[in-house]
Amino acid sequence: MPLPYYVSPEQMMKDKAEYARKGISRGRSIVTLEFAEGILLVAENPSTLLHKVSEIYDRIAFAGVGKYNEFENLRILGIRHSDVKGYSYSRGDVTAKALANAYSQALGNIFTQDIKPFEVEVLVAEVGDGNGAKSEMYHILYDGTIEDEKNYAAMGGQSDELRRFLKDHYREGMTLAEALQLAVRALNATQNKTLTERDLEVAVLDRTKTRRKFRRLPPEVLAQLMTAPQ
Amino acid sequence: MERSWDRTFNDYLTTSFTDLLRRDFPQLLPGAQQSGTLPPGTPIDVPHGTTVLALRYHDGVIMAGDRQATAGYQVASRRIEKIFKTDDLSGVGIAGAAGPAMEMAKLFQTELEHYEKVEGDSLSLEGKANKLGMMIRLNLPAAMQGLVVVPIFAGFDEKAQLGRIFKYDVTGGRYEETNYEAQGSGSQYARDSLKKLWRRDLPREDALRVTLEALIDAADEDVGTGGPDLVRGIFPTVRTITRSGFGDVPEDEVKRVCEAVLVERTKQEAS
Incomplete structure (x- = not known):
């Protein structure tokens, strides 16, 4: 019988992490920003059919980078989790925190137990209502690491550069047009590209809407907002 | 042989x-958790929703219902809502056993939203109407115990660009109505009233008037149906579904039209 060769757990984790990071860094980036009326999610995504940003529940949105089939799976599980919870308790009891924890558990288990880790990072955002409840953003990495982000978050290939750019330029209480222009500037500056509204998938969690706060911005609206004077 | 990815499909x-x-x-x-301990046909005294109706008008569909729930010969609630928004372009009006009917409306609403979020697109109006039929069929055992739920479903069909109305029977049978429909204990009177007053392509103002005339007629003849309650300030629920979405008719407007109808009827009685 051939002896199974020994790999130290430390080496194994390192290899898996490197594999996952490589997969994620190949993908395009996503920027999310808090603005005066809610949370803005901007993904570089030329497809109008395969979404990277989507609705989970009344106040909760999902964004994923990396391998499409993997984060799509997580997205659907998130919708199921939230709909079942909202149906059996009440709509107000569905929170981003519980969902982010579930994602963290799932990704953590996959990372340690499966041969191939998921090559994804996901973001769960929840907009606070007008009565002073804060907005929340949770960023979950391929190994289940969970971080809660304030004001802005970035994921994908150039996430470090994006975060640095946003740190220097972000300010509170921006209008939607200002926030969108900042997000596009950040994506352009870090990749030496000039993105147009056709290259972007943009959605907002708009706290001024009743009940379902998620709203996609179609290209016509984007073009207007991107050229709006500040 | 089952392949590892069959289940994913x-x-x-x-x-x-x-x-x-x-x-x-x-x-x-x-x-x-239904257990068939009661013999079939044993009535259970639970609150029942009484009259709901839907009618087509120029911009789409109007749905309306009185506000009373009745248990046997008693008023169970004076302020119950019977018209529910199920998504941006459709609504359901519930009649019959109030508890199971509300539960069904909630499940149906979640069903539509779930589909929309997972698929990224809404179901067709036909699809929605069929889905509701299946849910009513599931309720058949409870219906045998007297907990009958017979909703009206109405919505704006984006493909056909018109408002459509569907009615159901207890077995989940689905029938489309072209003009108007009413359900519940006062429905016969509401339908009779609509038969005389309804016209094709009524403008919003007139359609609202016809709607409230029918509900007031139903309340007049049927003991279970509540009329406009001027003492407590309770008026029927009226909703519109048009190409721009599901909308409320403000209570002030409903109140104004109800009062106009009542004033006219008072005059008629006096003369």
């Missing part, structure tokens, strides 16, 4: 929230 077919509950959380399905 089956799983992806489940865009239905009801199927998800049936598979993973059967205890949450309405009527899950």
